[in-house]
Amino acid sequence: MVTMTDTALTHARxxxxxxxxxxxxxxxxxxxxxxxxxxxxxxxxxxxxLTPTYSGCPALDEMRHDLRRALHDAGHERVxxxxxxxxxxxxxxxxxxxxxxxxxxxxxxxxxxxPREVGGPVPLTLAPPxxxxxxxxxxxxxxxxxxxxxxxxxxxxxxxxxxxxxxxHVKEI
Amino acid sequence: xxxxxxxxxxNVPGTERSGADGNxxxxxxxxxxxxxxxxxxxxxxxxxxxxxxxxEGVDREDLAAYCLMLADDAxxxxxxxxxxxxxxxELEEEVALANIALDLLGQARVLLSRAGHLGAAEPFRxxxxxxxxxxxxPLPQDDEDVLTYFRDDRAFRNVTLVxxxxxxxxxxxxxxxxxxxWRLALMQRLTGSGDPVLAAVAGKAVKxxxxxxxxxxxxxxxxxxxxxxxxxRMQAGLDAxxxxxxxxxxxxxxxxxxxxxxxxxxxxGLRAEVDAVLDQVLPTATLTRPERPAVGLxxxxxxxxxxxxxxxxxxxxxxxxxxxxxxEATW
Numbered sequence: 001m002v003t004m005t006d007t008a009l010t011h012a013r014x015x016x017x018x019x020x021x022x023x024x025x026x027x028x029x030x031x032x033x034x035x036x037x038x039x040x041x042x043x044x045x046x047x048x049x050l051t052p053t054y055s056g057c058p059a060l061d062e063m064r065h066d067l068r069r070a071l072h073d074a075g076h077e078r079v080x081x082x083x084x085x086x087x088x089x090x091x092x093x094x095x096x097x098x099x100x101x102x103x104x105x106x107x108x109x110x111x112x113x114x115p116r117e118v119g120g121p122v123p124l125t126l127a128p129p130x131x132x133x134x135x136x137x138x139x140x141x142x143x144x145x146x147x148x149x150x151x152x153x154x155x156x157x158x159x160x161x162x163x164x165x166x167x168x169h170v171k172e173i
Numbered sequence: 174x175x176x177x178x179x180x181x182x183x184n185v186p187g188t189e190r191s192g193a194d195g196n197x198x199x200x201x202x203x204x205x206x207x208x209x210x211x212x213x214x215x216x217x218x219x220x221x222x223x224x225x226x227x228x229e230g231v232d233r234e235d236l237a238a239y240c241l242m243l244a245d246d247a248x249x250x251x252x253x254x255x256x257x258x259x260x261x262x263e264l265e266e267e268v269a270l271a272n273i274a275l276d277l278l279g280q281a282r283v284l285l286s287r288a289g290h291l292g293a294a295e296p297f298r299x300x301x302x303x304x305x306x307x308x309x310x311p312l313p314q315d316d317e318d319v320l321t322y323f324r325d326d327r328a329f330r331n332v333t334l335v336x337x338x339x340x341x342x343x344x345x346x347x348x349x350x351x352x353x354x355w356r357l358a359l360m361q362r363l364t365g366s367g368d369p370v371l372a373a374v375a376g377k378a379v380k381x382x383x384x385x386x387x388x389x390x391x392x393x394x395x396x397x398x399x400x401x402x403x404x405x406r407m408q409a410g411l412d413a414x415x416x417x418x419x420x421x422x423x424x425x426x427x428x429x430x431x432x433x434x435x436x437x438x439x440x441x442g443l444r445a446e447v448d449a450v451l452d453q454v455l456p457t458a459t460l461t462r463p464e465r466p467a468v469g470l471x472x473x474x475x476x477x478x479x480x481x482x483x484x485x486x487x488x489x490x491x492x493x494x495x496x497x498x499x500x501e502a503t504w
Contacts (some may be wrong), residue, residue, distance in 0.1 A: 055377045056279025085222055085283065086373035088380060121446050122361055122383050124390060126457060148388050149272040157265075161249035173380045 008076075012046045013038045013073035022062040023152045026105040029063060033093025037085060045078040046071055053089050054153040091154075091172050108136045108143075108158065108169040133169050135160035143167075223286045224372045231434050236368060236443055237291035238330065238427045239437050241320070242477055243359075243371075244284030245331035248321060250352060251277040252492050253339055269388060274350070274382040280374055285462035287370045289316020297323045306500050314500075321454075322496035325484055327479040333468065334417035334474070336485040337412050343403070344410030346392045348380070348453065351414055351447075357423050358446040361440050367435040392452050397458025404459065412463045419467030423445075425477040 016038045018028040019109035029035040029050070037049040048067050052060045064081045071079045094102075099109035111131060133143050140162035147157040155168040200483045254274035261267030288294070297319050298311030312319055334352060339345040360382060363375035396407040422444045424432070431437030448458075455462055474480040 052279070052377075054279060055283065055374070056275035056277070058275065065248075084373075086369070086376055088376040089372075121449070122357060122379065124386060124450055124453060126390060126394060126454065133298060142355055147268060148384075148391075149265075149269040153272060170420060171384075173384070 007042065008046075009040050010140030012040060012071060012076055015070050015076070016046075016048055016067055019063070019066050019070045022059040022066065024102070024107070026101045026107075027067070027094075027098050029067070031095050031101060032087060033095065035065055036064070043078070046076045048079065048081045050081055050083050051085065051089050052083065057084075057153055059152075060144075070162065085134070089173075091170060094170070102170060103136045106136050106167055107155070108133050108167055110170045110172040113172045131172070133158055135163060135165065136167055137165045138163040145169075204418075205328060220375045223283065223290050223371045226371075228367045228434075228436060231235040231368070231431065233291050235427050235431055236436065237288045237293040239431050240284045240288035240291065240371070241293055242330040242425070242427070244288060244320075245283045245329050245334050246356065247277040247284070248281035249329065249331045249488065250335040251275070252488055253335060253337075254345075256339065257345065266342070270345070272310070272434045273385050273388070276378075276385070280378050280381070283370065283374050285317035286315070287374075289320060294319040297328070297473055312500060318496075322493045326481055326489055327490075329476075329479060329481065329485065330475050331481075331485075332417075332420050333482050333485075334414070334421060336481060336488055337414070337417055337443060338484055339373055339407060340410065340413060343396055343406040344413050346389055346396065347410040347414045349385065349409070350393050350451075351391035351418055351421075353382050353389055354447045354450040355440075355443060357382035357386055357502040358443040359440065362438045362442075366437070371436065386450070390450075393460070394458045397455070397460040407458070408460050412465060415463040415465045420475050423470070423475065423477075428477075447502060 017028060019029050019035075020027055021027045021032050021034075024032070032053070034051050035048070035055060036051050037047075039047045039049075041047060047076060048071070050060070050063060050067070060083065064083070067081050068079050081128075090113070092112050092114070094110065102109040102125045108141060111133075132141055134141050135143050138160060140160055142161040143158045144161060145156060146159050146166065150157045150168050154170055158169050159166045187433070227236045251274040254270050254277070255268045257267060259267070261270055294316040300323060312323065314322075337348070340347060357379065360375040360378040363371050364379060366372045366375065393407065396403040398404070399407075422440050424439050424441050428437050428439060432439040453461065468482075471480050
């Protein structure tokens with residue numbers, strides 16, 4: 001049986017899932033994996049749960065604002081956006097659709113890194129990073145890092161050795 | 174910005190992005206928030222973990238003090254790194270240092286909010302800056318902002334390493350290698366904390382600090398094993414930072430008590446791991462581990478007790494003076 005609440009929840013979810021990332025607007029917050037949940041309470045309040053990509057993500061406030069606005073515009077009067085830090089966001093949460101959209105926009109998507117080991121010291125590797133990042137423009141595998149940090153907290157800068165185009169890469173965490 | 178995106182906007186009312194599609198004034202015209210305080214943005218009460226009560230059997234004041242220690246380490250380090258903005262040797266390194274500062278600021282904000290939730294901000298809501306204010310009563314700002322802008326140096330609980338002058342790029346990199354190796358070892362252990370906020374902050378911080386340490390280590394290698402000049406300056410930077418390393422491993426009474434309660438980390442236990450990292454990096458970079466006496470505590474008290482070097486005073490003056498002169502400014 002479909003209840004009123006189910007319908008409202010489906011509607012709210014759809015509205016929240018359309019909101020795009022303020023810094024990488026080719027992605028929705030759902031594609032990016034930072035939209036962790038949309039629920040409704042007994043009194044009809046829509047509760048959206050959001051998680052930041054990085055602790056200091058400057059876009060978090062805008063995401064909250066955009067979510068509230070999108071849900072208000074979709075007819076939901078009472079909206080609460082909650083932020084949660086645990087479990088910590090991982091680039092593995094970027095959807096396949098999100099990866100496709102990133103590549104299409106000229107941003108190299110992150111590799112999948114799988115679950116990390118818990119406990120014990122985090123090893124330090126002094127060798128240069130050996131990860132293969134293909135050029136999102138020409139597909140060539142020969143690319144080099146030009147800057148460890150990029151214009152947003154989650155990207156690094158690279159350059160293609162084949163077509164010489166510079167591009168952003170969503171770095172794996 | 175892209176045509177793909179504009180199409181989305183036409184079809185989906187309510188998701189239009191100001192700025193992204195040209196009309197940057199949209200956000201101003203449709204803003205539904207009240208005026209924002211000019212010097213901070215504040216987490217709302219909607220941050221899930223921050224509202225959690227202190228774990229059973231854990232002293233609330235101790236937990237607040239511990240959150241302040243870890244917050245202040247990150248906040249002051251972040252402010253120091255921000256001093257490189259517009260002055261770094263290359264644009265890429267400026268972006269890197271600013272990004273690291275931003276990660277640390279993010280860690281600080283959650284921890285300050287947690288300390289505030291446990292009552293740490295209340296003593297600082299009234300003060301001499303009241304004379305600048307038209308309204309009566311305590312400061313209305315969020316806890317994290319009160320703790321950042323309206324505490325005096327004696328109320329800061331950071332280790333002195335983070336407040337020291339960063340000098341040249343070599344010294345900054347030495348400072349960052351030590352700081353990120355130490356904080357990573359600490360945060361890695363803190364992921365198992367009995368306090369849900371500390372565990373959550375640590376879970377994110379481990380990923381960030383791993384990247385910071387990697388960045389610092391790569392630069393230590395490049396400069397230490399680089400030219401004659403870069404080697405000399407890298408070694409000098411390491412030497413300058415070294416006297417402040419000892420304090421990182423001295424446990425404060427609050428850290429001891431909370432470590433026993435399964436909430437905090439005793440920093441004494443971090444030394445072996447930090448040493449192992451330095452022993453891996455320094456010889457590879459052809460650098461010598463310095464043998465220099467530690468900067469001592471004053472009467473057994475150091476940064477964790479609010480006893481700081483003079484460097485903190487000027488840092489705080491830069492960070493706080495504007496907010497204190499205009500405590501009610503909004504935009």
